[in-house]
Amino acid sequence: MKPSHLMMLKELALLGALHSQVSVSSRELGESLGISQQSASRMLRELRDEGMVEISRGRRTWVIIGPAGRNILMEEYSDYRRIFESSEPVIKGRVESGLGEGSYYLSKKGYVEQIREKLGFTPYPGTLNLRLDTREMAKYRALLDDALVLSGFTSEGRTFGDVLAVPAKIDNVRCAVITPKRSHYSDVVEVISPVCLREAFTLSNGDSVEIILESP
Numbered sequence: 001m002k003p004s005h006l007m008m009l010k011e012l013a014l015l016g017a018l019h020s021q022v023s024v025s026s027r028e029l030g031e032s033l034g035i036s037q038q039s040a041s042r043m044l045r046e047l048r049d050e051g052m053v054e055i056s057r058g059r060r061t062w063v064i065i066g067p068a069g070r071n072i073l074m075e076e077y078s079d080y081r082r083i084f085e086s087s088e089p090v091i092k093g094r095v096e097s098g099l100g101e102g103s104y105y106l107s108k109k110g111y112v113e114q115i116r117e118k119l120g121f122t123p124y125p126g127t128l129n130l131r132l133d134t135r136e137m138a139k140y141r142a143l144l145d146d147a148l149v150l151s152g153f154t155s156e157g158r159t160f161g162d163v164l165a166v167p168a169k170i171d172n173v174r175c176a177v178i179t180p181k182r183s184h185y186s187d188v189v190e191v192i193s194p195v196c197l198r199e200a201f202t203l204s205n206g207d208s209v210e211i212i213l214e215s216p
Contacts, residue, residue: 001072005052007033008047009047009053011033012069018065018070021056021064024044024062047069050068051068051069052065053065053066089142090211091139091211092211093131093136093189093208093211094208095130096188096205097129098127115176119148119192121174121193128209129191132187134187137187140177143213148176149162149164150163150165161181162182163179164178164179164180164181166214167213167214168212170193170201173194173197175211177189
């Protein structure tokens with residue numbers, strides 16, 4: 001969304017358009033935003049065409065913010081809450097299906113015992129796979145220097161490598177974001193927890209998940 005469109009959405013919300021129709025004029029909006037009346041009128045039409053607002057015209061122009069515009073403002077609100085209310089980093093990713101390898105690795109005593117000792121819980125035998133975009137992955141990787149290390153081991157003639165684990169929580173559910181220490185290029189991380197996170201939060205592929213990362 002254009003920054004100018006977001007500014008107008010915020011101005012309309014401040015006028016009360018988030019909850020009910022409000023009477024507006026492009027001249028007053030232009031003055032409030034420091035732009036011309038023509039620019040304000042054009043931006044209002046563009047927001048309507050994008051489905052962000054609904055406009056009714058009669059003797060006066062009435063505007064109410066639609067569901068799409070409300071979602072944009074809620075995302076802004078969520079971002080500012082994280083900035084001002086939380087000192088802990090937050091990452092967001094989208095759920096996707098894995099290859100079922102999580103349950104195999106979490107069946108190995110060498111990892112399970114270390115998870116109990118270092119993270120304080122017995123993991124559910126499966127992981128939640130999250131795909132991170134470039135910005136979210138950069139935030140996550142910035143914490144890996146201080147991550148807990150689940151040391152590699154040899155079992156049944158096979159070598160299992162070190163795994164990096166960052167303690168975290170989803171809402172109030174404890175979990176940890178894990179990634180193989182040797183991995184450098186994947187944009188998918190796995191989340192372990194004492195519970196099945198897909199069931200606990202009724203998650204489907206494509207759903208967005210917000211994770212609060214904690215200091216190890």
